Amino acid sequence: xxxxxxxxxxxxxxxxxxxxxxxxxxxxxxxxxxxxxxxxxxxxxxxxxxxxxxxxxxxxxxxxxxxxxxxxxxxxxxxxxxxxxxxxxxxxxxxxxxxxxxxxxxxxxxxxxxxxxxxxxxxxxxxxxxxxxxxxxxxxxxxxxxxxxxxxxxxxxxxxxxxxxxxxxxxxxxxxxxxxxxxxxxxxxxxxxxxxxxxxxxxxxxxxxxxxxxxxxxxxxxxxxxxxxxxxxxxxxxxxx
Amino acid sequence: xxxxxxxxxxxxxxxxxxxxxxxxxxxxxxxxxxxxxxxxxxxxxxxxxxxxxxxxxxxxxxxxxxxxxxxxxxxxxxxxxxxxxxxxxxxxxxxxxxxxxxxxxxxxxxxxxxxxxxxxxxxxxxxxxxxxxxxxxxxxxxxxxxxxxxxxxxxxxxxxxxxxxxxxxxxxxxxxxxxxxxxxxxxxxxxxxxxxxxxxxxxxxxxxxxxxxxxxxxxxxxxxxxxxxxxxxxxxxxxxxxxxxxxxxxxxxxxxxxxxxxxxxxxxxxxxxxxxxxxxxxxxxxxxxxxxxxxxxxxxxxxxxxxxxxxxxxxxxxxxxxxxxxxxxxxxxxxxxxxxxxxxxxxxxxxxxxxxxxxxxxxxxxxxxxxxxxxxxxxxxxxxxxxxxxxxxxxxxxxxxxxxxxxxxxxxxxxxxx
Numbered sequence: 001x002x003x004x005x006x007x008x009x010x011x012x013x014x015x016x017x018x019x020x021x022x023x024x025x026x027x028x029x030x031x032x033x034x035x036x037x038x039x040x041x042x043x044x045x046x047x048x049x050x051x052x053x054x055x056x057x058x059x060x061x062x063x064x065x066x067x068x069x070x071x072x073x074x075x076x077x078x079x080x081x082x083x084x085x086x087x088x089x090x091x092x093x094x095x096x097x098x099x100x101x102x103x104x105x106x107x108x109x110x111x112x113x114x115x116x117x118x119x120x121x122x123x124x125x126x127x128x129x130x131x132x133x134x135x136x137x138x139x140x141x142x143x144x145x146x147x148x149x150x151x152x153x154x155x156x157x158x159x160x161x162x163x164x165x166x167x168x169x170x171x172x173x174x175x176x177x178x179x180x181x182x183x184x185x186x187x188x189x190x191x192x193x194x195x196x197x198x199x200x201x202x203x204x205x206x207x208x209x210x211x212x213x214x215x216x217x218x219x220x221x222x223x224x225x226x227x228x229x230x231x232x233x234x235x236x237x238x239x240x241x
Numbered sequence: 242x243x244x245x246x247x248x249x250x251x252x253x254x255x256x257x258x259x260x261x262x263x264x265x266x267x268x269x270x271x272x273x274x275x276x277x278x279x280x281x282x283x284x285x286x287x288x289x290x291x292x293x294x295x296x297x298x299x300x301x302x303x304x305x306x307x308x309x310x311x312x313x314x315x316x317x318x319x320x321x322x323x324x325x326x327x328x329x330x331x332x333x334x335x336x337x338x339x340x341x342x343x344x345x346x347x348x349x350x351x352x353x354x355x356x357x358x359x360x361x362x363x364x365x366x367x368x369x370x371x372x373x374x375x376x377x378x379x380x381x382x383x384x385x386x387x388x389x390x391x392x393x394x395x396x397x398x399x400x401x402x403x404x405x406x407x408x409x410x411x412x413x414x415x416x417x418x419x420x421x422x423x424x425x426x427x428x429x430x431x432x433x434x435x436x437x438x439x440x441x442x443x444x445x446x447x448x449x450x451x452x453x454x455x456x457x458x459x460x461x462x463x464x465x466x467x468x469x470x471x472x473x474x475x476x477x478x479x480x481x482x483x484x485x486x487x488x489x490x491x492x493x494x495x496x497x498x499x500x501x502x503x504x505x506x507x508x509x510x511x512x513x514x515x516x517x518x519x520x521x522x523x524x525x526x527x528x529x530x531x532x533x534x535x536x537x538x539x540x541x542x543x544x545x546x547x548x549x550x551x552x553x554x555x556x557x558x559x560x561x562x563x564x565x566x567x568x569x570x571x572x573x574x575x576x577x578x579x580x581x582x583x584x585x586x587x588x589x590x591x592x593x594x595x596x597x598x599x600x601x602x603x604x605x606x607x608x609x610x611x612x613x614x615x616x617x618x619x620x621x622x623x624x625x626x627x628x629x630x631x632x633x634x635x636x637x638x639x640x641x642x643x644x645x646x647x648x649x650x651x652x653x654x655x656x657x658x659x
Binding site for chain 2: 020021022023024025027028031064065066133134148150193194195198199225228229231232234235236239
């Protein structure tokens, strides 16, 4: 018997940027990595920590304004490393607050510019109202993606950038252009909570597959019992906004 | 003074509403349309004024405690007992109590108010006293952010005219002290209890280094020891669960602040030992000789505390999760609760509109689920029938609890709350 192959998940700023079930995404990756027959390790990276050498999947969440302020300087300090990982094909999932900061900037309602790290060719502007409610988006390979959005920032992708999906119910990036999220290299940014990964296991498996292939050259998926997830998805699609 | 005919209209609307089985706040809405000053004018006649209880978790139980403690001190207390913690609910509750001249026979009003509604309420009716419990991640789809909720509580404190009681252990609540001119009364926890109580709190902030008037020192199954002005007092309790018992420290602090020198501490402790949990907050019914406990869960911190407080050993467990407006529409919160403590006993039945979200959550914590049915009535029947011989516990969101109580009322004694 050979040692099991292992994958390392890094949570980016879990102390300041984890809200609305962001832990659910990390847990889903960990469990599914294990169910697929690999060993999963979770490491936390908070401001000031030593940046880890091995990151197979990076995951980041949303935060309050106060949390976003606390991580700003550190995020700029590690930005070159994060950009290199992204360009190298490391799969990442960033939700809400960190999705915004993975773009060019966030402009607050007071006109202040909070710089991002420019992995996504996108910019976010504080909006006049919170965009809140159940959301469904469509994606060619993931199928319908179900979740819950709760954000006041409005994100606009540059022309030519790829959104994660097209909005069927809800507001999405900005409530205007029917796009939601962004996808570049293997980096997914999105406003969807819910949590997104447990109810959209196809995205979780996409991240895991990319990580496994990058590290080991191949990925052998196991069959996972996703009946509860399927039922939960069916019901989520019938709920009002 | 309130206008007598306004009170009459309200009382008639209230009767009609009850006949057609309507909500508890509807008569209040009618009255507000007719006379927006009604509530303020009636409450202004109370000699001891108005007490507001607010915060994310534990409002209903704490309000019930403050009411019963004040009654034990000899006061006649008006409260919004139906748990309709909106300003209109207060108006509706007032209508039930006033006579046809618009007078209320009470010394003091103790009102449980949802943070957002309290903010508007105190602008119209400034409270003499306020008791602010905590700010936890809750119903964020309604208020936006935890810091916003903290600002709401601060606003209540700033509108308060005589005494403010604050939770020393909640950094956002304790910080309100710096924003008000009154000197606050604090309640707190002994150092030894803090780790188990605050586990899972995500604020990362430190609690305030000040003396608390009352601290919870220790507790066992049915006894608790409080330090009151530095002296230990041990009492038996009907309340269960650490968070209820900590809320008792809050209620004692508020009551002593209201009564001042007139406080009878002996009677205070006697009253405390007799307080039963509020509706759905560890409320216990009996069915075929076995207890059926109803535990309301509405946010991650509350659910975590409930799981910590009630051992699943030997109990059959059901969980019912709805996603109506009053429950919170976003299911993300279930992922912020750790359910591993249920692994050994498993969960027998999962129900509610979002039953499969809950079942999925349990799957990821390796908790076995025997039965899933989104429809509450058949799910409850199945759960009761299959666990007839066992004590049972049902964790449920607000509207799921209303549905479950309604079903249980058909087969056993359930306290009427409306």
